[in-house]
Amino acid sequence: MVEQIENMLASYKGEKGGLIPMLQKVQQRLGYLSPEAVSQIAKLLNISESEIFGVASFYAQFRFTPSGEHSVKVCLGTACHVRGGVRILETVERELNIVPGGTTQDYKFSLERVACFGCCALAPVMVIDKEVYGRMAPAKAKQILAEY
Ligand code: FES
Incomplete structure (x- = not known):
């Protein structure tokens, strides 16, 4: 290596x-x-x-742990922030027990926050792998994560 x-x-x-x-x-x-x-x-x-x-650690593009099987990205751009993006991120952090840049111990999920996915009309937005989930709420985020 x-x-x-x-x-x-x-x-x-x-x-x-x-x-x-x-x-x-x-x-x-x-x-x-x-x-x-x-x-x-x-x-x-x-x-x-x-x-x-x-x-x-200043740049969001770098990570210190290997990526998990599923990449979970939560948007904290302006539109998503205004519509509760922080609450979605906090919910995901709690559910997966990791912070952005981290990977779960079983390497199933990695978490990142992003600045904008370009689909602000759907705010707040969460993306898992290539699947876009819009108009998120904390309970909905929990339910979607459970499906993985
Ligand atoms: S601010 Fe979240 S998709 Fe644009």
């Missing part, structure tokens, strides 16, 4: 401003930023792992 990560990142070695492209490359290849990859990047760029965690 370490060798695979080394090869993946070799072209970025010593490159100024290489952190984000490296993180993107690892995320794209592995689906998440593994501890081994973070350690390797820290060595290549001569920065601390905590610095990398600090930068990566």
Whole structure:
């Protein structure tokens, strides 16, 4: 695994401003930023792992755990926020016992929050895999999750 990560990142070695492209490359290849990859990047760029965690956790695109079988995304864009998106997110967090960026222990679900799905008329919106669920309410979110 370490060798695979080394090869993946070799072209970025010593490159100024290489952190984000490296993180993107690892995320794209592995689906998440593994501890081994973070350690390797820290060595290549001569920065601390905590610095990398600090930068990566600022961006919603990076995750530190592998994705689950089902991707659950809750919209917190303006229209969804105004119509109760936060309550939907809180319900999903409680039901799955994870926070955005996390994966359930059985790797069945991953959770993310997004800024807008582009279907604001259906707000608040939740998307599981490619299925769009609109006009969500907390009870409806619970029921839909139970169906998976
Ligand atoms: S704000 Fe949620 S779909 Fe646009």
